[in-house]
Amino acid sequence: QLQLEESGPGLVKPSETLSLTCTVSGGSISSANYYWGWIRQTPGKGLEWIADIYYSGRTFDNPSLKSRVTISIDTSKNQFSLKLSSVTAADTAVYYCASHNSGWYFDYWGLGTLVTVSS
Amino acid sequence: EMVMTQSPATLSVSPGERATLSCRASQTIIAGNLAWYQQKPGQAPRLLIYGASTRATGIPARFSGSGSGTEFTLTISNLQSEDFAVYYCQQYNNWPPWTFGQGTKVEIK
Numbered sequence: 768q769l770q771l772e773e774s775g776p777g778l779v780k781p782s783e784t785l786s787l788t789c790t791v792s793g794g795s796i797s798s799a800n801y802y803w804g805w806i807r808q809t810p811g812k813g814l815e816w817i818a819d820i821y822y823s824g825r826t827f828d829n830p831s832l833k834s835r836v837t838i839s840i841d842t843s844k845n846q847f848s849l850k851l852s853s854v855t856a857a858d859t860a861v862y863y864c865a866s867h868n869s870g871w872y873f874d875y876w877g878l879g880t881l882v883t884v885s886s
Numbered sequence: 887e888m889v890m891t892q893s894p895a896t897l898s899v900s901p902g903e904r905a906t907l908s909c910r911a912s913q914t915i916i917a918g919n920l921a922w923y924q925q926k927p928g929q930a931p932r933l934l935i936y937g938a939s940t941r942a943t944g945i946p947a948r949f950s951g952s953g954s955g956t957e958f959t960l961t962i963s964n965l966q967s968e969d970f971a972v973y974y975c976q977q978y979n980n981w982p983p984w985t986f987g988q989g990t991k992v993e994i995k
Contacts, residue, residue, distance in 0.1 A: 814931070814974060814986035829983040831887075863930055871978030872921035874942065876930035 769793045771864050771877035779858075779884050785851040789864030789877060796845045797822040802867040805838065805849045807860035808879070815860075819867065820847055854884045888913050888980040892973075892987035898995040905962040907990045909975035914955050919979035922951055922960045925989075926971045934973075935960065962992070970994055 775787035789803070796803065805817040818828035818838040828836045837850040851858060861881050865873040889912040899905045909920070918938030923931035933942040935951035938958055948963040962969055975987040 813988045814976075816982075816984040816986075827982055831983065865930075870921075870936055871919070871981065871984060872933060872936040872976060873923075873931070874933050874936075876932070879930050 769866055769875040771866065771875055773862060773864050773877045773880040775880060775882070777881055777883060779854055779882060780886050781855055781884055782853055785849070785854050785858060785862075785882055785884070787849045787862055787864075787880065787882070789847050789849075791845045791847075791866075795842075796840065796847065797842045800868055802871075803840065803847045804865050804867060804873065806863045806865055806873065806876075807858075808863065809860045817849065817851075817862075856884050858882070859884045887983060888915075888977050888985050890975055890977055890985055890987035892975060892990045894990060895988075896991045896993060898993050899965050900995045901965050901967060903965055903995075905965055905969075905992050907960040907962075907973055907992070909953075909958040909960070909987050911956045911958070911977055911979075913980060915958075915977055915979040917979070918954065919977060920951075920953070920958050921976045921978065922949075923974045923976065924969075924971045925974065931974060965992070967994075 770792045772790050779785045802819045804819040820826045820838045835852045840847040861879045863879045865876045891910045893908045920938045922935040925931040939951045950961045972989045972991045974989045
């Protein structure tokens with residue numbers, strides 16, 4: 768069974784770049800069966816999909832984030848990462864990494880990590 | 887972007903009773919490309935249903951999903967204490983982006 772775990776700073780200053788990493792265990796991130804994604808959750812906007820990546824490096828992201836998103840994958844470390852640039856207080860959220868397998872629903876989730884944007 | 891609207895926002899149900907949760911899509915969803923998740927406080931969402939009606943691995947039979955087009959339903963029969971939580975629907979028919987409903991909280995009556 769897959770396990771995912773997010774890591775990264777819990778506090779980011781406004782206008783800076785948020786960086787998070789998701790470490791996958793119990794399976795290979797290079798599996799052709801999976802896409803890997805990031806979702807965030809806020810009290811105001813609820814659950815919001817951010818971006819997805821395939822082991823080949825193919826990516827998709829949410830147009831609402833206006834190209835502030837960079838998602839990357841490191842198959843040697845079984846990790847994928849998220850960078851969100853020019854953050855504001857509105858980017859304060861719990862960030863989850865998750866997997867898609869055979870369908871575009873999210874079957875495995877990390878525990879989530881709270882990122883606060885504040886000076 | 888496809889908007890998902892869940893109702894009611896809060897549902898008060900007694901243990902042992904049935905809960906019926908609704909999810910409406912702003913556009914037609916084909917091939918049942920809809921999922922349901924359960925989220926408890928401090929936890930990540932957990933996949934319950936995909937394909938509108940297929941239970942995920944390990945999900946009890948008291949959880950059932952139905953619907954088509956723009957109207958979908960999650961039914962929880964014989965509510966157990968561990969079922970009191972927030973439930974979300976998610977469409978994966980129209981992309982980008984994948985979108986979620988705002989959630990229905992099932993609370994103890």
